[in-house]
Amino acid sequence: MDEQFLDLLAQIYDTEEKVVTEIINLEAISNLPKGTEHFVSDLHGEFQAFQHVLRNGSGTVKEKIKTLFREVWTDQEINDFTALIYYPEEKIQLVKENLCNKQALNRWYRQTIEHMLKLISYASSKYTRSKLRKALPEQFIYIVEELLYKTDSTNNKDPYYEEIYRQVISLGQADNLIIGLAYTTQRLVVDHLHVVGDIYDRGPDPDKIMDTLINYHSVDIQWGNHDVLWIGAYSGSLVCLANIIRICARYDNLDIIENVYGINLRPLLNLAEKYYDDNPAFRPNLQSNLNRSEEEILQITKIHQAIAMIQFKLEIPIIKRRPYFNMSERLLLEHIDFDKTEIKIGEKMYPLVNSCFATVHPQFPEQLLEEEQQVMEKLLFSVQHSEKLARHMNFFMKKGSLYLKYNGNLLFHGCIPLENNGNMKEMQIEDKTYSGRKLLDILEYYLRYAFAHPEVTDDLATDIVWYIWTGECSSLFGKREMTTFERYFIKDKDTYKERKNPYYHLRENEEICRKILQEFEMNPDYGHIINGHTPVKEIRGENPVKANGKLVVIDGGFSKAYQSTTGIAGYTLLYNSFGMQLVAHQKFNSKEDVLCSGTDLLSIKRLVDKELERKLVRETNVGESLLEKISNLKNLLEYHYMK
Numbered sequence: 001m002d003e004q005f006l007d008l009l010a011q012i013y014d015t016e017e018k019v020v021t022e023i024i025n026l027e028a029i030s031n032l033p034k035g036t037e038h039f040v041s042d043l044h045g046e047f048q049a050f051q052h053v054l055r056n057g058s059g060t061v062k063e064k065i066k067t068l069f070r071e072v073w074t075d076q077e078i079n080d081f082t083a084l085i086y087y088p089e090e091k092i093q094l095v096k097e098n099l100c101n102k103q104a105l106n107r108w109y110r111q112t113i114e115h116m117l118k119l120i121s122y123a124s125s126k127y128t129r130s131k132l133r134k135a136l137p138e139q140f141i142y143i144v145e146e147l148l149y150k151t152d153s154t155n156n157k158d159p160y161y162e163e164i165y166r167q168v169i170s171l172g173q174a175d176n177l178i179i180g181l182a183y184t185t186q187r188l189v190v191d192h193l194h195v196v197g198d199i200y201d202r203g204p205d206p207d208k209i210m211d212t213l214i215n216y217h218s219v220d221i222q223w224g225n226h227d228v229l230w231i232g233a234y235s236g237s238l239v240c241l242a243n244i245i246r247i248c249a250r251y252d253n254l255d256i257i258e259n260v261y262g263i264n265l266r267p268l269l270n271l272a273e274k275y276y277d278d279n280p281a282f283r284p285n286l287q288s289n290l291n292r293s294e295e296e297i298l299q300i301t302k303i304h305q306a307i308a309m310i311q312f313k314l315e316i317p318i319i320k321r322r323p324y325f326n327m328s329e330r331l332l333l334e335h336i337d338f339d340k341t342e343i344k345i346g347e348k349m350y351p352l353v354n355s356c357f358a359t360v361h362p363q364f365p366e367q368l369l370e371e372e373q374q375v376m377e378k379l380l381f382s383v384q385h386s387e388k389l390a391r392h393m394n395f396f397m398k399k400g401s402l403y404l405k406y407n408g409n410l411l412f413h414g415c416i417p418l419e420n421n422g423n424m425k426e427m428q429i430e431d432k433t434y435s436g437r438k439l440l441d442i443l444e445y446y447l448r449y450a451f452a453h454p455e456v457t458d459d460l461a462t463d464i465v466w467y468i469w470t471g472e473c474s475s476l477f478g479k480r481e482m483t484t485f486e487r488y489f490i491k492d493k494d495t496y497k498e499r500k501n502p503y504y505h506l507r508e509n510e511e512i513c514r515k516i517l518q519e520f521e522m523n524p525d526y527g528h529i530i531n532g533h534t535p536v537k538e539i540r541g542e543n544p545v546k547a548n549g550k551l552v553v554i555d556g557g558f559s560k561a562y563q564s565t566t567g568i569a570g571y572t573l574l575y576n577s578f579g580m581q582l583v584a585h586q587k588f589n590s591k592e593d594v595l596c597s598g599t600d601l602l603s604i605k606r607l608v609d610k611e612l613e614r615k616l617v618r619e620t621n622v623g624e625s626l627l628e629k630i631s632n633l634k635n636l637l638e639y640h641y642m643k
């Protein structure tokens with residue numbers, strides 16, 4: 001053992017007692033049951049639904065309440081108490097409106113605080129006191145600990161405890177305490193959160209999701225293709241930037257760009273007004289709660305066309321300078337016959353509808369007009385100087401990765417590119433080829449490089465970020481093509497098909513999943529693969545649990561736009577010391593619904609895997625580092641204190 005390292009350690013643990021206490025403490029912690037992991041994916045800006053799932057811990061909160069109070073409470077009482085834990089501020093307000101006088105309210109406060117303490121004591125039973133303390137509302141730690149750890153069997157202290165309750169209420173602190181305890185409960189039921197990609201696009205509030213995650217006690221993110229698009233835009237990729245604006249226009253979410261991130265769209269609007277008109281293919285998918293005037297809709301429609309055409313132009317030079325991206329089929333603007341308004345795709349000619357090619361030079365379709373160039377430069381400047389976006393993208397880099405090995409499971413958003421025969425598919429980058437884990441590592445390396453060099457806009461790293469969004473060998477996309485152009489301009493729906501990498505059907509096969517786990521040096525007997533990205537069409541009988549339980553796909557469609565295809569409103573996964581459970585969520589309407597009806601449209605649970613023996617902290621990633629620390633401390637004890 002390195003003596004210098006031990007000397008440093010000795011500065012922190014400078015007495016024998018300190019070393020011994022820490023060893024005992026860590027040994028004890030590593031023998032506790034493992035904490036609950038919570039997996040979500042494909043949130044797509046649906047903040048309300050997401051925060052509901054966070055608040056209810058995918059059903060864990062209600063389950064614990066039922067276990068404790070089922071025998072003594074009616075369903076209505078259980079629902080009321082559950083709603084209080086989810087949305088304490090609003091529920092307290094409702095209770096106040098319904099109770100007739102102060103005495104009744106005080107009685108409710110007294111009972112409710114006691115019930116909450118009982119729930120917290122139960123929910124924290126597998127944690128150390130110190131961990132619980134960190135989760136308690138700061139200003140009430142002392143009081144709550146007194147009430148939680150009552151040990152007086154002689155009842156001598158009863159009046160003392162009663163006085164604490166009375167004082168909290170009479171000093172007007174009951175609301176704050178109840179609210180604080182509700183959040184403590186929410187925090188205790190989930191130890192760690194995994195977001196398996198696609199926080200951004202389609203829905204209205206990705207920024208609120210990011211803020212929630214930034215403040216969350218323990219989280220990691222596996223980037224989705226839509227997240228990478230935003231990272232790309234921030235890192236200087238103009239084509240990624242065009243894409244995020246196009247998608248925001250398409251889903252009537254330009255507010256995110258303009259108001260949330262403060263990016264000025266005026267120059268783009270001026271350009272759009274000059275060259276574009278109404279066009280049915282580019283009318284936005286309206287958010288039902290926004291009352292848009294015809295004039296606003298027309299403006300969005302024009303912006304949508306302007307930015308889509310810039311996007312299609314910008315793709316061309318990248319495809320040409322990176323032949324190994326293997327995307328020459330996507331040079332679509334070059335295959336247009338502008339006189340006949342037709343396009344050749346493969347061997348077939350298709351008429352173009354809804355065309356809006358006023359800014360395209362038929363011989364040089366990749367050329368941006370001077371005005372387009374300027375608009376993009378201004379947009380990029382604005383994007384790279386948005387403080388809020390910088391905060392969100394930095395958080396992505398800090399907590400995110402393309403894939404993650406965690407407690408024996410392998411998490412990634414989309415796929416591991418495979419050949420039809422199940423071998424890892426190779427991708428060439430410059431003069432080398434990569435596949436499997438090495439491919440994901442090199443893609444991530446380039447993404448991080450691009451992020452670190454935002455001033456460079458056309459190097460390989462920046463181009464690769466766009467490739468991760470849309471390339472066939474991207475583990476976040478994994479389809480042969482993205483047929484955005486066809487869906488705008490061609491009637492024949494056959495052209496909309498996006499051919500999926502064989503992974504997406506081979507993953508039904510257990511052997512393939514085992515092979516992938518081995519590729520990542522994981523134990524295929526215990527590990528699982530967790531994916532998002534492809535909406536599971538439960539409505540058509542698709543099973544999210546595949547390959548004999550080795551793989552789970554948890555994209556059930558938080559995204560409202562996809563709920564009619566999936567038939568549900570998203571899956572989440574829970575992994576606690578007893579095993580792994582999949583939770584299917586019903587459509588989330590609003591928190592008002594939960595508060596009024598009290599019922600929670602939850603969640604059918606399915607067991608994915610059951611641990612034969614309860615899993616302990618020592619068998620987890622955290623446990624591994626605890627054991628390493630214990631070993632270091634034991635060395636220190638020997639080297640410093642036992643000489």
Ligand SMILES: O=P(O)(O)OC[C@H]1O[C@](O)(COP(=O)(O)O)[C@@H](O)[C@@H]1O
Pocket residue numbers: 198202225226479482483484498533534
């Ligand atoms: O339905 P939209 O928003 O037009 O997007 C369709 C596009 O989104 C994609 O499905 C990618 O997004 P997802 O990662 O959410 O699946 C593409 O395959 C497809 O071309």
Ligand SMILES: [Mn+2]
Pocket residue numbers: 198224225226413476532533534
């Ligand atoms: Mn995706």
